[in-house]
Amino acid sequence: MLRTSAWDGWSGAPGRPHLPSDVPATRSIRPGRPWIGRSLSTGARAEHAGMTSAHHLYALPEHRRLDLKARFPRLTEQQISDQLGRTLQLRGAACARSDKRRGHLPAVAILGSDERWHLRLGTAMICSNAARMFIDLDVPAPTPGTVIPHSFRTRFPNGSVGLERPGYRPDWDVVLTGQEQRPDLVPRAERCPINLDQGDWAPCSVVSRSDWKGRKRNLYIAAAGPMCHACGDSLGQDLHYDRYTELITGLLCNECSSHINECPHPAGCYQADYLNAPPAAHLKERYYVGGNRDDRKRAVGSPAA
Ligand SMILES: [Zn+2]
Ligand SMILES: [Zn+2]
Ligand SMILES: [Zn+2]
Incomplete structure (x- = not known):
């Protein structure tokens, strides 16, 4: 259900329905393509004029706005804001908690x-x-x-x-x-391979010196516990980090990892509460994004960082 949200196509993956309107006006413009004119949206023109109508994006705290812009470098502010508006319509006043709890019992x-x-x-x-x-x-x-x-x-x-x-x-x-x-x-x-990655197994806490992610995960678990730092309903699995600052914000369950960045609410829901003030964000550990360990989603065709 939630997995089929329109945000799934945001990375610009081939075959997704959002192309070519996804392609921002500022790059990859090839002459002779009929959609070029349309891609200079009102939002893009408003940005050029120093103003914006991207009010859903600007309703969010500044750090969330910067994070979203870093996540979707190929989208204009207007496009991100419009997507937030559509998600707002789908989700209503607050993001609903998932009934798929994982790793929640002894x-x-x-x-x-x-x-x-x-x-x-x-x-x-x-x-x-x-x-x-x-x-x-x-x-x-x-x-x-x-x-x-x-x-x-x-x-x-x-x-x-x-x-x-x-x-x-x-x-x-x-x-x-x-x-x-x-x-x-x-x-x-x-570990038994059946359902190994369904979110019930705790991440292995015995980590080697070269396992930077495992070491940082242990730090965040020590600071705010092993349950998801956003919903608290399921076991934490993956580190979440701010794409603008590249600082780790905390540990999320599988469900929150998949959907939390789509939260369109400035406040008033558990996902917004997390994004606004993650409980272990004071650790300010840097997510390693260098070299060949960079596992960020990257827009198709954009250069490696
Ligand atoms: Zn929300
Ligand atoms: Zn088994
Ligand atoms: Zn969660």
């Missing part, structure tokens, strides 16, 4: 007969169904000796597995041992 890693660690969230094994959304959390806790059927194919509520007929044998079985471990101490390579 969790423990349990060693299996395959010598991998499997995650128990509350009483449920999160690898018991390849489709995270179908996992029933209200089940009895497994005990040593419990067999967990593993498959990369979805087990639907009616019992069918992927495209196979009901009763089809799962891909492999794992017998749980009695050995338990704190999830954040388990290296990624030793």
